[in-house]
Amino acid sequence: MSIRSSGATLWANLYAIYCRELQQYFGAPLAYGVAGIFWLLGGFFFFTVLLAPGGLIGAIAAQDQAGGGGPPIDAAYEFLKLYLGLLGSLSMFILPVLSMGLYAEERKQGTLELLATSPVTNWVVALGKLLAILSLYIAIVLPLMLLEAIALSASDPPIQPGVLLLGHLGLVLMAASILSLGMFISSLTSSTVLAAIMTFALMLLLWVMDVIAQGIGGGFGEALGHLSLLRHFGDLTEGIFDAGGLVMFLSYIGLGIFLTAQSIEALRFQRS
Amino acid sequence: MIEADQLSKTYGDVTAIRDVTFAVAPGEIMGFLGPNGAGKTTTMRILAGFLPASQGTARVADCDVHRDLMAVRQRIGYLPELPPLYPEMTVEGFLHFVARIKGLPAGDRSERVTWTIGRCGLADKRSVLIRKLSKGYRQRVGIAQAIVHNPPVIILDEPTVGLDPRQNQAVRELVKSLAGDHTIILSTHILPEVSMTCDRVTIINGGQVVASGSLDALSHYGTTELSYEVEVAGAAQLAQAQLYQVAGVHRIDVMLDSQPQGDEVRSRLKVQAQPGADPGSAIATRLVGAGMNLYELRRGQTSLEDVFINLTTTEVAEDVAEIEGAETPAAEQSADETFADKAVREPIDEAGESVAADAPVASPSTPAAPAPTAPAPTDSSDPEVQ
Structure with a gap:
């Protein structure tokens, strides 16, 4: 029996898991259904933010007609902030759906036993799955970026590349955090519906943590506020880079992978 | 090649298996028998590196299942009771994936997958999605994923469950053809399957091994008093008279008396030996010495x-x-x-x-134990x- 050298094993396994997961998503109707709904609502929000009565263009036109009183509106910046904020809110509904089957399906199909009896570590499987589902999310979001590009290309003065980059980085980091925690929840149950509901509940909690923190107030409230996804996501969409926010997102992602690996390991000690 | 040494697994107060000890020599097929809930699957999962044992240890392909877990996983092919298949993948795609995560180098993968597909009779299904396959073919894919990386040890948990007789036979033949190159543990409820496929049998009940040995040796299990069937020419009474003079003979039952066969008559008798006696050769010597034509002398076997x-x-x-x-x-x-x-x-x-x-x-561990036993792999x- 000839076996690969151990140095190459890790990356080869990661790549194998990544490819298999992607193949599964693109071979199943769920991803297309989710993408379709996301594009429809994303397009609607685009129209609302930019073109609908009371939208950004209407507001600028109204200001011009009023003689240009008040502070000038940076249309590109405002558009990006509003649109990414709406995409973030919209993502709250699709991310639990994307993450719900990551492990729940494996448990249902019995394929977890295949992975657990293969020379692949639990965290490599978890990381491969997370990268694959994140790739799917990015693939779903990308077409809407085309709409964004069209709108932003007409802006004068053009938007700063740093703001553009940070905004989208925020969207990806926020999605990766939720997907990672959703993956952990998915590893706890073989019910995909339950996994989706629990992920949504957890995400909602993290999303509104800022509001809760403000309600509590004091040092504890302040500390709690740092856990808020909304606050850190908001900072990035406004073009504000905060190292603390970046660490918080990466911590959520790492925590999700770690807990997933531990959860799968714990299955070995449970009676089935 | 496989040595289970005093394996125990407990879940809280529940003992799933206790002190399970057996060994399988290289190239052998060992049948693992037991009623539902006896502990077969738990034992096989421990050997496959899926479950850790609470006590005891096991070595698979010279690797300890606790200390060298990844090495064990690389060296085993495991088919759980529910074949672990991704329904949305094609047969070939799935086997490529398994070959990758089992660590086969890219250069060997295509050749090995093609070989496995051929060996498992999946050539005409290689591009078919697994969810579209019948149960029999899915079972074959399950076996294929267990052998695609050419592991020295293969563990099959009820590979023929739910299959029709023809599919059963195909799987049985496939498993049998793998012996020699691979060491195989096969759990099943179908006893003729074990007789036809396995070299050794281990029987587990209530979480403990109750018997382990070759099929031939097990066939004599429980026969503290040997019996023989004898077919001789002439009347049964004549044969009885001779047989009662043989030392160690306890009882003689006439099964057939003076049945015409050709130009002579034949009788058939069942001879029950005394406990501990084995008078087979003495029976033959006595009858032949008395000038009686002996047509058959067969020692009774337990199925x-x-x-x-x-x-x-x-x-x-x-x-x-x-x-x-x-x-x-x-x-x-x-x-x-x-x-x-x-x-x-x-x-x-x-x-x-x-x-x-x-x-x-x-x-x-038993009251009748005359001597301790250790795993005897060979x-x-x-x-x-x-």
Whole structure:
């Protein structure tokens, strides 16, 4: 029996898991259904933010007609902030759906036993799955970026590349955090519906943590506020880079992978 | 190649298996028999590196299942009871994926997948989605994923469950053809399957191994008094007179008397030997010496089914006792005596202390134990009854 050298094993396994997961998503109707709904609502929000009565263009036109009183509106910046904020809110509904089957399906199909009896570590499987589902999310979001590009290309003065980059980085980091925690929840149950509901509940909690923190107030409230996804996501969409926010997102992602690996390991000690 | 040494697995207060010990030599196929809930799957999962044992250890392909877990996983092919298949993948795509995560180098992968597809009779299904396959073909894909990386050890948990007789035969032949190059553990409920496929058998009941040995040796299990069937020319009375003079003969039953066959008559008798005696050659010498034409002399054998039922029927008795409640004798047993204790003890009592030279040997954990037994990986003739 000839076996690969151990140095190459890790990356080869990661790549194998990544490819298999992607193949599964693109071979199943769920991803297309989710993408379709996301594009429809994303397009609607685009129209609302930019073109609908009371939208950004209407507001600028109204200001011009009023003689240009008040502070000038940076249309590109405002558009990006509003649109990414709406995409973030919209993502709250699709991310639990994307993450719900990551492990729940494996448990249902019995394929977890295949992975657990293969020379692949639990965290490599978890990381491969997370990268694959994140790739799917990015693939779903990308077409809407085309709409964004069209709108932003007409802006004068053009938007700063740093703001553009940070905004989208925020969207990806926020999605990766939720997907990672959703993956952990998915590893706890073989019910995909339950996994989706629990992920949504957890995400909602993290999303509104800022509001809760403000309600509590004091040092504890302040500390709690740092856990808020909304606050850190908001900072990035406004073009504000905060190292603390970046660490918080990466911590959520790492925590999700770690807990997933531990959860799968714990299955070995449970009676089935 | 596979050595399980005093393996135990507990979940809280529940003992799934206890002190499971057996060995399988390289190239052998070992049948793993036992009623539902006996601990077969738990044992196989421990050997496959899926479950950790609570006590004891096991070595698979020279690697310890606890210390060298990843090495064990690389060296085994495992088919769980529910074949682990991704329904949305094609057969070929799935086998490529398994070959990758099992660590086969990219250069060998295509050749190996093609070989496996051919070997498992999946050539005309290689591009078909697994969800579109029949149960029989899915089972074949399950076996294919277990052998695609050419592991030295293959563990198959009920590979023929739910298959029709033709599919059964195909899977059986496939498994048999893998022997020699691979060491195989096969669990099943179908006893003829074991007889046709396996070299050795280990029977587990109530979480403990109750017998382990070659098929031939197990066929003599429980036969403390040997019996023989004799076919001779002439009347049964004449043969009886001669046979009663043979030392060690206990009883003679006439099965057929003076049946015409050609131009002579023949009789058929069943000779029961005294406990511990083996008068086979003396019977032949006596009859031939008396000038009687001896056409057949055959020692009676216990079927594997008899052995299995004998060793596992206590499970039924235990179930009945549980239903009847606390007034039953079973309920009056000592609190620390587990079901497994009783399940193991009773068959041994029935077997008695005296066993034939090639019959199973009782283990130290049983009342009838004459000598301790250790795993005997290369001894295929001497079974252990525990």
